[in-house]
Amino acid sequence: MTFKNGWNGRVAPEVQLSPKKLTVIAGPCMLESKEIGFAVAQFMKNLCNELGFQYIFKSSYDKANRTSGNTMRGPGLEQGLDWLNEIREHFQVPVLTDVHTPSQALEAGKVVDIVQVPAFLSDQKQLLKACAVTQKTIQIKKGQHSSPEQLIACADAIAAEGNPKVMLCERGTSFGYNNLVVDYRNLVLMRQSGYATVFDGTHSAQLPGAGQGQSSGLREMVPSLCAAAIAVGIDALFLEVHPHPEQALSDAATQVQFETAKTILERSKKLSDFN
């Protein structure tokens, strides 16, 4: 038994979360195309293999809550799940995506290994309940406005539905307007709760809504934020990676390019070995 409620951390045949072996969850923010998804999955899988990390691919099929209504949202549920399934089959890696309604949770749960509850919706119990029903692993992003206690209560709500496979993810807390800070105390509390603990290094660097109709961010902060999280202690590191972040259709200011991802993971390797 590794985590709370007797869960052994297994999210797929290929990956078992463990405090003793860091898992990397990485992919493009939006699944802009199958080609971009494949390119990132290929690079990250090879990199994680080299460094001895487990790897999970992530991407969103629908950015349903963008700052502006005039921006791209993604390929949509059906196309997006098809591409995620292809990536899963081709690379033999677990895949993760986020859902926004109970009906989406049930559909996504048929394909992906990990269903993610977005931060804005992290307190929505009907959504959590639907996610629990999928019997897949559920990752809950902590709301930027939520206390760590609230996040843990949401995880308990999923467990109470008979699904102990819950991951908690820190991604920054509102600190005034258009700004986030990372409260590393939350990682300590999340780990003490017994649930698998994840740190989202790229969203934590966001400056929400600060970019004239879109979110801006402090990409240069991502490596340091990640290093601090590894030092505190986490079970998985979450990163959004894009071949050309400046051209990305969402979160262009915080996604990291391949070389930066490599630098972050090499440093993570040293730090996690030290731990």
Place this chain on the structure above:
Amino acid sequence: MQQNTNSKPSRGTCFIDAQHAHLHKAIPSLLKAPLHGLHSWRVGATEPVSAFAERRGWIQPIGNTVTTPEQIERESHSFERLYIPGEFCRQGDVLSAAAQSGKTILLERGAFLAPSDILRAVDKLGSARERLILVEAGSAFGYSDRVLDPRSLHVMATLGIPLALNLNSLTASVGVPYQHRPTWLSDAEFDLAFVQTALAFNTEYLILPTFRELSPKALALWIDSCKESL
């Protein structure tokens, strides 16, 4: 007395959660008209919509909190007003479905959202903006607390859209409170300051607390200030 259910309520109207209406018996009947089923964070804690709709005859019109397009399609015929919580204020599909419902929409600014960014959410509603009431519910200030920022009220008040102040969000801690949250944050003595601030920015409506009465002084000020339009 039936009201024109698709029109906006009179200035000064207080919105009351149906399950907590007993807390506000002191409020004159003319203020009690519209109800609003405040969102509950616990699964199953809210009264089933069907049961609520059955007994709705005692007071009209009513509203309900909506969080998914499917819910809006399924339930909006039972309600005259749709309340979109702050967490959903940018969800494109929810806003689109609410716009298509033809109902009056109360859209809460998310506690995480910069005041000027609410206009981008309003844009997602298209022409339904004409049926919109914006709700100020405070800005995130640490865990389990919100502050009322006059700059936010100023920005929202200049958009030309009627404004409501959610006193429940400003005084209560939703869900599981942060373990170190000071208890004095919910004291009723602050109600008067909230109402004074609301009136200073021409706020037209109040959403009342669900866990205690509004302070008598605050209520008296509100009624006195709005009695002509009521």
